Amino acid sequence: MKTKTKIFTAAISLSVAFFSAQNKTIKAHFLDLDATSTNIKIQPTMYGIFFEDINFAADGGLYAELIKNRSFEFDEPLTGWKQPNTKTLSPNLDSGFLTIITDKSKTNKNYARITVWNDENYVLENEGFRGIGLHQGEKYDLSFNLENVSGNISAVNTSLIDENGTVISSVSTIIKGGGWQKYNAVFAPSKTVEKAKLQITFTGKGVVNMDMISLFPQDTWKGRKGGLRKDLVQKLYDLQPGFLRFPGGCIVEGRTLAERYQWKKTIGKVENRENLINKWNNGFAHRLTPDYWQSFGLGFFEYFQLAEDLGAEPLPILSCGMACQFNTAELVKMEDLDPYVQDALDLIEFANGDSNTKWGKIRTEMGHPKPFNMKFIGVGNEQWGADYIERYKVFEKAIHTKYPDIKIISGSGPSPDGEFFDYGWKELKKLNAQIVDEHYYNSPEWFLKNADRYDKYDRRGPKVFAGEYAAQSVGVVKPDNKNNWLTALSEAAFMTGLERNADVVTMTSYAPLFAHAEGWQWTPDLIWFNNLESYATPNYYVQQLFSLNKGTDLLQITENGQPLTGQDKLYASAVSDTVTGEYIIKIVNADAQAKTIQLNAKSLKINSVMTKVILTAPYLTTENSFDKELIQPRTESQNINKGKIITKIPANSFVILKLKSL
Incomplete structure (x- = not known):
């Protein structure tokens, strides 16, 4: 050096x-x-965090919503819902039944029509995300939208029950008037339960329509209603990250272009955000998760807000018109790329534009008139080959023509070496790319041997973003990988090499960030959680020590x-x-x-x-x-x-x- x-x-x-x-x-x-x-x-951005909605990281995790499929939008609309008999817990359609009504004129198109014939026996139940975690002494906000269609149903009775079926909190809500109305109630559980359920019964007989059945803890991060899980955000805050990369990850790409992450569909009123199947719901044969969807209650506005809360630079990554090359490898034609490029330009305006701009006005209406002062944007996740370079050129020209101060993150593919990696770097150097994202998941031995990886990098070339890395104790994509001390120690050794080469490496982040103990797809992960609590891995403490002592x-x-x-x-x-x-x-x-x-x-x-x-x-x-x-x-x-x-x-x-x- x-x-x-x-x-x-x-x-x-x-x-x-x-x-x-x-x-x-x-x-x-x-x-x-x-x-x-x-x-x-x-650089202040030297040590940051990378968030991707994998391992139930958003719905069922950081996003504090406790009801799964709250608006019946999954491909199988009753996912997460049951209609048990109160005595046998088997379906009891003789006492009532639920059907799904679809209104294709709406973004959130489905709602439930519930017919009650016997109000002593009909029950509707939600299982939550591997159960509903409840803490004694805390309060929980229940809300639902209801339209009274016919009959004499006068009240909706809601209860939280523990694993044995014992009621630990209940509240009755009086139904008044016609048309769609929003109702609210508050639960105060009498004990702490990791895997509770929500039960709904009715007083009277008749027909009602219900939608957006939601349950949130009141004690969220910064006390925001419908906000984020406090203990998980606190762990992020304690890292003192220099940046927050979101929303991924391969989830940006989608298995198909139709399933790619589209930021414009994740802003505005939460109830109007379009649900989408999660790429990871069947990504791994060892952990198939058909109930893994995205409600986008944690959307781009909330990501920017979270970055601001953490004191971190926001780093959004957008689709470049290429679906995941490990899945369908679907490719948008060059002549059809303009909408993708416009999404990037509009995002910069959403983040940084004043209230007189189209997208800055929307941000203002969502409650944040002050710009987020975004400085970075990523084009694609880990695409490779000539198709990526061709599309990157278009994005780079459009972004820097209108916003010359924005720094663009480009990608070198999914591996730290090989033909695709070498080709990507060669072409990106020719284009004077600013920051190139490198990913490496490998053995602890690899990390120990590669502490000098960047010692011979070109000091005049693009800067490096070590955007995804983690030592794998067994092997890449192996379900038995552990967050043991060997992996953390090898990462610490490798990170001394990142720091020694701070003139080349300016951004780094471990991946993945979160994992639900019963909803994970990928290991290892930085922070593990269940419905009640979380813990930091040794890898977390390595990251924290570097970040808190970066100098x-x-x-x-x-x-x-x-x-x-x-x-x-x-x-x-x-x-x-x-x-x-x-x-x-x-x-x-x-x-x-x-x-x-x-x-x-x-x-x-x-x-x-x-x-x-x-x-x-x-x-x-x-x-x-x-x-x-x-x-x-x-x-x-x-x-x-x-x-x-x-x-x-x-x-x-x-x-x-x-x-x-x-």
Whole structure:
């Protein structure tokens, strides 16, 4: 890595050794920390998060709606709904029945027509997303739209029942007047239940139409009605991400062009948003999920709002007119590409335009008159080949002609090497692409061996967005992959290489982000959750430690003039932080033996106390779980005597040393 002329140099000698039971030592490592800035800035976007609606990440996850198929829009409209007999729990159509009415003039076209013959026996029930999670002491808002068609039905009785059928909260809503009306009620569960159900019964006999039957916790993120699940957003907030990439991922492409993600269908009133089958509902034979759909209650407005809440740059990715090349590989003709390009231009206006513009006005009407100040946009997800390059050219010209300051993310395909990767990079370099997205899912060994991946990248070429990566403990797309300490440790080693090359790599994000414990399709994942709680994986804590300690300026840390990329299983990177006045050294010891490091810091003007953050585990196979997060960072303070620091780096550990300048 090239550096500018040095203004001053402070050498820190790190003498590394481990002591076995027989006091046998290993070769000492003498590392030089050049505390002079390399004139390479660590970008605020260096460490971010990538959200894709996979593993029930949106509906059933981050989007706090608790009712599945609330508006009967699935291909099988009764998915999630049952009409059980109160005694036998088998269908009891003698007491009443439900039919689906379709109004094709509406976006949300279906609603339920319910005929009640025996109001003592007819029950309509929703199972939620692998159950409905309820917390004792909290309140839940129920709402539904109803039209009283005929008969004398006077009330809708709703109950939340636990796994044994015991009612834990109930409320009766009086029905008044004709025409469609919205009704509201509030539940207060008497106990905490992970897999509750919603039951609906009626007082009286007759016919009613119902739609948009919805249940939300009142305690959402920032208390927004119909908002996001608080504990999951908090985990994102605690990462202090530099950007939020959304909505994917392959979900952007769709299995077909008709099933691609279309942002304009995800804004406006929630009840008017068109539902769509999720690409991942049958994406993997080992986890078929036919009930996986997208309600788009979490749509583009909410994504932008979430990015703002997190203090992160929004990074939307749009379809480039190519469906998933692993599925149908459907391709829009070049002469038909204009609507796709216009979607990109309109999105920039939606995000950044003032209230006098067409799309800026819509954003204002949704409650956000201030622009979101979007700076990045992605063209395609991980497409490859000449067809992608041909379409990228059209998007790039149109976007930069109208919005020259927007930075465009292009793609290098789904793999970190190979023919498609090489072709994409060659062509994108010719086009002076700004940022190229690279994806790599590979073994821990690959990550350990590739810490020097970017050392020889062209410093004058496009910047790199490491947009999707995760170490796979078993193999790519294997259901038995684990978020164990080995995967996290190997990612930490690799990330020192990303940070050392911050003049090339300006954005990075782990993927996937979320996984429902009973609704997942892909492993491993950064954050796991069920209907009541969530936990952070060791991989999460690696990401968090890099993000919280990214600093502002890159420093050089070397051995014999070479970066530490696995010599004796040691990896390192270093930064300074002009805001906090700290020198921050990140060290990964991928050795089964602990090492003792001696820092000779006499030439540095530093505080007499060093902060040491340690992330390690008793075994490489150790994992976190809902029961306990065994792997979490711990922080120690260590006195510095006469400028000399001697500290132990545990076996198989990731350690951060923070030295405060005077």
